[in-house]
Structures are given as C-alpha cells and as structure tokens.
Amino acid sequence: MSARANILRSSAAHAILIAYTILALYPVFLIVINSMKSRRAIFNEPLALPTRETFDLVGFHTVLEQGNFLLYFQNSLIVTLASLFLVLLFGAMAAFALAEYRFRGNLLMGLYLALGIMIPIRLGTVAILEIMVAANLVNTLTSLVLVYTAQGLPLAVFILAEFMRQVSDDLKNAARIDGLSEYRIFFTIALPLVRPALATVAVFTMIPIWNDLWFPLILAPSDATKTLTLGSQIFLGQYVTNWNAVLAALTLAIFPVVVLYLIFSRQLIRGITRGAVK
Amino acid sequence: MGNMTLEKVCKSFGTVDVIRDVDLQVEDGEFCVFVGPSGCGKSTLLRMIAGLEDITSGDVLIDGEVVNTVPPSKREIAMVFQSYALYPHLNVRDNMGLGLKQARHPRAEVAAAVDRAAKMLDLEKYLNRRPAELSGGQRQRVAIGRAIVRKPKLFLFDEPLSNLDAALRVQTRIEIANLHRELGATMIYVTHDQVEAMTLADRIVVLRDGRIEQIGAPMELYNNPANEFVAGFIGSPKMNFLDAPTLGQPGRSLGIRPEHLTLSREEGQIEGRISHVEQLGGETLIYLRADPHGLITVRLFGEHGAVVDERAFVTPDLTRAFHFGTDGQRLAA
Numbered sequence: 001m002s003a004r005a006n007i008l009r010s011s012a013a014h015a016i017l018i019a020y021t022i023l024a025l026y027p028v029f030l031i032v033i034n035s036m037k038s039r040r041a042i043f044n045e046p047l048a049l050p051t052r053e054t055f056d057l058v059g060f061h062t063v064l065e066q067g068n069f070l071l072y073f074q075n076s077l078i079v080t081l082a083s084l085f086l087v088l089l090f091g092a093m094a095a096f097a098l099a100e101y102r103f104r105g106n107l108l109m110g111l112y113l114a115l116g117i118m119i120p121i122r123l124g125t126v127a128i129l130e131i132m133v134a135a136n137l138v139n140t141l142t143s144l145v146l147v148y149t150a151q152g153l154p155l156a157v158f159i160l161a162e163f164m165r166q167v168s169d170d171l172k173n174a175a176r177i178d179g180l181s182e183y184r185i186f187f188t189i190a191l192p193l194v195r196p197a198l199a200t201v202a203v204f205t206m207i208p209i210w211n212d213l214w215f216p217l218i219l220a221p222s223d224a225t226k227t228l229t230l231g232s233q234i235f236l237g238q239y240v241t242n243w244n245a246v247l248a249a250l251t252l253a254i255f256p257v258v259v260l261y262l263i264f265s266r267q268l269i270r271g272i273t274r275g276a277v278k
Numbered sequence: 279m280g281n282m283t284l285e286k287v288c289k290s291f292g293t294v295d296v297i298r299d300v301d302l303q304v305e306d307g308e309f310c311v312f313v314g315p316s317g318c319g320k321s322t323l324l325r326m327i328a329g330l331e332d333i334t335s336g337d338v339l340i341d342g343e344v345v346n347t348v349p350p351s352k353r354e355i356a357m358v359f360q361s362y363a364l365y366p367h368l369n370v371r372d373n374m375g376l377g378l379k380q381a382r383h384p385r386a387e388v389a390a391a392v393d394r395a396a397k398m399l400d401l402e403k404y405l406n407r408r409p410a411e412l413s414g415g416q417r418q419r420v421a422i423g424r425a426i427v428r429k430p431k432l433f434l435f436d437e438p439l440s441n442l443d444a445a446l447r448v449q450t451r452i453e454i455a456n457l458h459r460e461l462g463a464t465m466i467y468v469t470h471d472q473v474e475a476m477t478l479a480d481r482i483v484v485l486r487d488g489r490i491e492q493i494g495a496p497m498e499l500y501n502n503p504a505n506e507f508v509a510g511f512i513g514s515p516k517m518n519f520l521d522a523p524t525l526g527q528p529g530r531s532l533g534i535r536p537e538h539l540t541l542s543r544e545e546g547q548i549e550g551r552i553s554h555v556e557q558l559g560g561e562t563l564i565y566l567r568a569d570p571h572g573l574i575t576v577r578l579f580g581e582h583g584a585v586v587d588e589r590a591f592v593t594p595d596l597t598r599a600f601h602f603g604t605d606g607q608r609l610a611a
Contacts, residue, residue, distance in 0.1 A: 170363035170436075173330045174424075179351030179380035192367055 028254065035059050035247035042243055059244030062235075063252065066245070068223065072231030077256060079141055079227060080209045083148035087205050088198055090149070091156030092164075096186050098157070099164035100172070110161060116154030121147065122214060132219055139222040147215050152205040163197035164190060199264040210257050228253050280341050280354070280431025280464045281306045282327065287336035289322060289488075296322050297488045300336075304466060304481075309458050312468045313475040313511070314485035320468045321436055323485070327466065328434050329353050340431060351380070353432075356425035360437040362417040364409040370396075370420050371405040377428045388427075395423040398460070399453075415446045422457070435467040439474060451477060472512050476500070484508050506606040509533045515563060520548070520571045520594065522601065529609045533600035536563070536577035539592045546591025550574065555584045566590060 033049055034042050041054035048054070063069050098110045121128075128147060129138075137143040167190050175185045191198070216230040232249040235242040282304040289297040296319045304310045312320040325331040327338055329350035337344050345353050356377070364373050371392055372379075378388045396402045399419045409417055418438060425433055438454070439447045455478055458465055469475055475482050476496045484491040484499065484507070492504040496512075503509035509517050510533075518539070519531040525547065540546070541564060550568025562582040566574045576592055584590075601609040 168361055168363060170359035170361045171365070173325075173328075173350075174357065174359060174363035175365070176330060177328065177350045177355065177357050178377040178424075180376075188367070189365065 031247050032251050032254075035244070035251040037244075039244055042247075056244070057248075059242075059246075059248030060252075062242065062245040063248045066234075068226075069228075069231060069249070069252075071224070072226050072228045073252070073256075075141060075225055076210060076228040076253075079144045079148065080206055080256075080260075082141075082145045083152060083209050084202055084206055086145065086149040087152035087156050088202060091153050091201065092160050092191060092194070092198065093186065094153075094157045095160035095164045096190055098161045099167075110157075113157045114154055116150070117158060121151045125214070125218060129218060137219075139220050139225050141220065141225055143219045144215055144225075144227070147219065148209045148212075152209070155204060156201045159201050160194060160197055163194040167193050195267055199267040202264045203261060206260055207257060210253075281308075282432055282464065282466070283337075283339040283342075284323075284327075285337040285339070287323075287326065287338065288334045289319075289326060289331065290334050295488060297326070297334075300488075300490055302483060302490065302493070304464060307462050307464055309465045309467065309478060309480045310483060311475040311479035311481070312466065312483050312485055313470065313472055314491075315511070316470055318485040319488040320470075320485050324357075324434055324436055324466060324468045327432070328355055328357050351377075354428075354430050355432040355434055356428045356430040357434040357436065358418075358421045358425050358438045360440050362409070362414075362421045362441070364417055364420055364424075366409055369406050369408050370401060370412070370423075373409065373420055374424045374427045377424065391427045391429070392423075395426040398426065398457070399423050414442055415450060418442060418450060419453075422454070426457070426461070431464065433463055433465040435465065437469055438467075439469070439471075454478065473514060476512070482512075484511060503533075503600065504608055506531065506533065506602045506608075509600055509602070509608075515575045515577060517600075518571070518574050519602070520574070524570060525594075527596075527599075527601060529601040530604045531602045532594065533602060534594040534598065536575040537579075538595040538598040539574070539576045540595070541566075541576050541578060542591045542593070543589075544591070546593040548574070548592050548594075550590060550592065552584055552586055552588045552590055555586065557581065564590075566592060568592070 030046070034046060036050045036057060036059075037048075037054045038056035038058065041048070041050070041056070045054075050056075094113060098106060098113075132138050132143045137146070171189055171193075172185055175189055180188070211229060212227075213229045213233070216225075216227040220226070221230065228249070232246060232253070235245040235249065282302075284300050284302040287297060287300045288295065300323065312323060314320050322331055326333055329345065329348060333346055338346055340353055340355070365376065368376065374392045374395060375388045378391060379385075383391075392405070393402075396405055399422060401416070401419055401423055404412060404416060404420075409420065412420065418441070421438070435454070439450055442450060451474060454467075458478075467474075467478060479496055481493060482496055482499055483493050486507055492499060492508045494502070499508060499512045503512065506519065510519070513535055515536050517533045517535050519533055522529045522532040525532060548568050548571065550566040550571075552564055553567045553573065554565040556563040556565075559581065560579070562578045562580070562584070564576045564578065564582070564584050566576060568574055574592060603609050
C-alpha cells in the first residue's frame with residue numbers, strides 16, 4: 001500500500017470516529033450548557049452557549065437546597081460501589097473456578113451462570129419484590145445491592161472466565177509447588193493479571209447501576225434510600241417540569257461516573273501496554 | 279537426597295488413556311530424561327510426579343513413601359517450567375525466596391539460601407529487578423534458582439530450554455549439567471529434543487503414546503535400540519531405514535545411521551541421485567534419493583563437494599546395521 005493511500009485511509013477512519021464522538025457527546029454537552037442557563041434562555045435558544053446575560057446557576061441552587069440531594073448522591077455511590085465490588089469479587093472467583101478446575105458439570109455450570117445475560121432481571125421484578133418483602137429488606141440499600149449484584153454477575157463471569165483461561169497454567173502450578181493456597185493464587189497471581197478485563201467489566205457493570213430508575217423506584221423509594229436518578233424525578237412533574245433543576249441534577253450525576261471511568265480506563269490502558277507474562 | 283519410583287502408573291482423561299502402566303525407578307542423584315514426540319505424555323507424567331495432576335491408578339513413591347495424595351508443596355520437589363513461570367509482581371529475590379517463606383523458614387535462612395543460589399547462577403546483580411526487566415536467559419536462571427533455593431529431594435524440569443534461542447540453549451544446557459554435578463541432586467528432565475536428552479542424561483526414558491519404549495544410558499540407546507521408534511528418535515540426523523528385502527537382508531527394514539554409510543561416485547550397493555547437500559564445515563550431509571528406499575541421509579566428516587542431481591552409490595556398513603521386523607521390533611542378530 002502506498003503512503004498516500006495509507007494517509008487517506010487513516011484520515012477516513014478518523015473522520016468516522018470523530019463524527020461518532022460528536023454524535024455521542026453532543027446530548028451530554030447540551031445538558032451541561034443548558035444547566036447553566038436561565039429558564040427563558042433554555043427555551044429560546046436551546047443550542048446556544050451560556051452568555052453573560054443568560055448565565056444562571058438557579059438549577060444548581062434548587063437542586064442543592066431542595067430535597068436531600070447530597071443524601072441521594074451518597075446512596076447512589078454506596079449502591080454502585082458495593083454492587084461493583086461484589087460483582088467483581090464473586091464474578092472473578094466463579095470465573096477462576098470455571099477456568100481452573102476440572103469438575104463434573106463444569107460446562108453446564110458455565111452456561112447456567114451465563115444464562116442471566118439473555119434473560120433480563122426485570123422480568124423477575126414481582127418475585128424479587130416478594131422476596132424483599134419477606135426478608136424485610138424493602139426500603140434498604142441492601143436490597144438494591146443484592147439485585148444489582150445478581151444483575152451484573154452473569155456478564156462478569158462470562159467475560160472473566162475467558163480471561164482467566166489465559167492466565168498461564170505454569171504460573172499457577174509454580175505457585176502450588178511453592179505452597180501458596182488457592183486463595184492466594186487467585187488474589188495475588190490471577191487477579192492482577194486479568195486487571196484489564198476487570199476494568200472492562202467494572203465499566204459495563206457500573207453504568208447501568210448508576211442510571212437505573214426501576215429498582216430504586218420499586219424496592220427503595222423511601223426518602224432515606226432514594227438514589228440520585230430517582231431523586232431527580234421530583235423535578236419532573238406531570239404539569240410543570242423544573243428544567244433548570246433537572247439539567248443541573250443530571251450534570252452533577254455525570255461526574256462520579258466520569259471519575260470512576262477514568263480510574264478504570266487508566267487500568268485498562270496500563271494493562272494493555274504492560275505486556276504479557278513472558 | 280531422593281529417589282523416585284513409579285509403579286503401574288496410569289492416567290486417563292475421560293476415555294482417553296494418556297499414560298499406560300508406567301513402571302520406573304529413578305535412583306538417588308540420577309539425571310533422568312523423559313524424551314518423546316509431542317503428545318507422548320511425558321509432561322503429564324512429570325506433572326503427576328509433581329502432584330499437579332491426579333493419578334488414575336498406580337503409585338508414585340518419593341524416598342520410598344507413597345505420595346499419591348500429598349499436595350505438591352509437601353512433596354519436597356521443585357519444578358522449572360518452559361515459560362519460566364516467574365511471579366510478575368515480585369522481584370528476583372522474592373521470587374526465589376517465596377517457597378521457603380511459605381514454609382515458614384526464618385528470614386535470615388531464606389536470605390542466605392537466596393544469596394547462595396544467586397551466586398551459583400550469577401544473578402547477584404539482578405536480585406532487585408522484576409522479571410519483566412530480565413532477558414529470557416536470565417529469567418530461566420531465576421527459575422532454576424528458585425528451584426535450588428528450596429533444596430528439594432527432586433528437581434523437575436519441564437522443557438526448560440525450549441523458549442531460549444539456540445546459542446543460549448547450549449550455554450544453559452551446560453549450566454544445568456554443571457549444576458547437577460555440583461548439587462548431586464536427583465533430576466527428572468522432560469524434553470522433546472533428543473540432543474538435550476543425549477547430552478544431559480545419565481539415563482533416558484523414551485516415551486510414545488503414554489508407554490515406555492526403552493530405558494537406558496544415552497549410548498546404550500544409540501548403540502542398541504530396542505525397536506524402530508527408538509532407533510529413529512535417538513541420534514541426529516535421523517537413522518535411515520532401508521528396504522531390507524531388496525538388499526537381501528532379513529526383516530522388513532534395515533536401520534543404518536547416516537555416519538555408517540559410505541558414498542562413492544563409481545560403485546556401491548545402492549544407486550541413487552543426490553537431491554540435496556548441506557555443508558556444515560565440520561561435516562557434510564548428503565541427501566540421496568534411491569528407490570525403493572526413499573530419501574537416504576549420508577553423513578561425511580569434513581568438507582565434501584557434491585552436485586545436486588549427480589548419480590552416486592552408497593554402501594551400508596552391515597556390521598553397524600540393525601534389523602527390524604514387521605512389528606517394528608528389533609530382530610535378534
């Protein structure tokens with residue numbers, strides 16, 4: 001291939017990627033700029049950047065003053081991080097067992113664990129609610145953590161099992177000869193080597209949990225346990241919607257996920273560039 | 279020190295028998311090499327001795343004790359792997375010392391053992407480096423060092439040289455031989471490379487399809503192979519198998535090593551055409567196509583000119599030939 005064609009090809013690829021990036025990010029950008037405008041300006045010129053006249057932080061004021069916004073924020077963070085931790089821990093453990101040990105029904109067990117990818121957990125909402133009522137867990141963050149852990153595990157096990165199979169057998173065997181327990185082999189050898197996969201799974205698991213409205217609404221709608229997404233709904237009325245507040249709440253809700261994503265993606269890149277075992 | 283015995287050892291994965299009825303006795307201080315083509319079960323056998331693979335039936339004994347259900351770390355063995363298998367998150371010192379540390383040896387003792395091994399293998403400069411900062415040869419030395427530190431009854435090597443380049447392989451081979459002399463330890467070494475087997479072993483075990491084909495000292499196998507498989511596997515270049523009936527010889531095939539053939543332009547027992555010539559300086563390999571024998575390799579010492587497609591004759595030295603029957607077994611002389 002000539003150098004010319006190469007440049008053409010790579011610039012075409014970049015053009016497509018840049019176009020997609022703009023397409024994906026523009027709505028987010030709109031939310032952020034409009035959250036900083038006055039109500040009139042939002043409706044008059046929704047696409048305009050805030051100017052000196054239209055700049056207004058009234059939305060943020062409303063959000064921070066009205067309701068327990070900080071509490072909702074904290075609830076969301078607790079639920080997301082706790083679920084994420086449990087999904088990664090149990091997902092990686094199950095994946096390690098499926099990849100490492102030969103036992104009767106290994107394949108069936110793997111398929112069973114992966115089944116959840118194809119069946120949406122929301123189909124079981126009524127049953128889940130009944131269980132939570134029976135267990136006296138309604139209106140607790142625990143109920144949400146349990147449901148989200150169950151929701152995230154199938155994909156986590158499926159992806160991580162594939163990566164666990166790639167961890168060198170020799171390395172695990174060397175550790176066994178050195179007298180390390182299976183738990184230490186898992187935590188000190190296998191887990192660090194699949195870190196890039198863990199980061200990927202973390203991102204995939206985290207975002208739907210953070211954004212979910214369904215389960216908080218059904219399982220934990222009390223004021224003390226509301227999550228951010230549910231809490232923001234008070235600004236969306238049947239007749240009047242406080243757009244300033246909604247947009248401000250959404251803008252604030254973006255940041256924690258971005259921060260978490262940056263942490264994980266750093267791991268992702270480091271994992272890719274660090275090179276293999278040998 | 280340690281000796282090792284296998285008694286009627288079998289291993290199957292489902293319905294596939296990988297190891298069938300293997301009996302073997304490895305003496306104290308012996309260097310024993312398992313050799314065979316890939317898939318012959320040699321690595322599985324080594325893993326069974328190490329305790330990394332369950333035994334379907336039979337017994338593994340180390341120092342006279344049955345260790346079938348003893349976990350690897352309690353068998354007092356050490357293993358060196360083909361892929362080095364160093365812990366990527368630990369530096370060289372911790373990599374070598376981990377086994378003793380796990381066994382709760384005092385810190386000073388671990389440090390002394392690591393230093394001694396590092397000195398033996400010229401690794402003192404690298405003790406604080408991570409495996410990622412070492413070359414392939416250095417990594418394999420660390421892996422060997424990790425084995426030495428544990429002072430095991432049995433050293434197990436699983437194709438330790440296969441990932442090294444040719445020059446380094448020769449050098450490391452010599453190092454391993456020296457190590458064996460220095461430590462006087464019992465070593466079991468798995469390889470598919472018959473040169474490694476010949477140069478290192480006190481005794482070679484030739485395996486095929488999970489069975490032992492022959493056990494013996496390198497020269498014993500070379501000079502007195504039990505069957506066609508062993509004869510073809512040991513020695514490089516490979517032994518020629520000529521069609522015995524056309525030469526008026528007993529059996530189905532006549533095995534003759536390339537160095538026991540004489541080449542002539544004028545006359546000889548077998549006529550053929552030269553199809554390829556390899557000049558190696560010290561020796562010359564001439565490949566000759568002759569029906570119905572197929573490709574015949576002739577090994578001449580020193581430099582010899584030869585032209586491809588030239589007509590030539592070879593004559594086997596029948597006093598050095600082996601006769602094999604239709605079942606591949608050696609016929610009584």
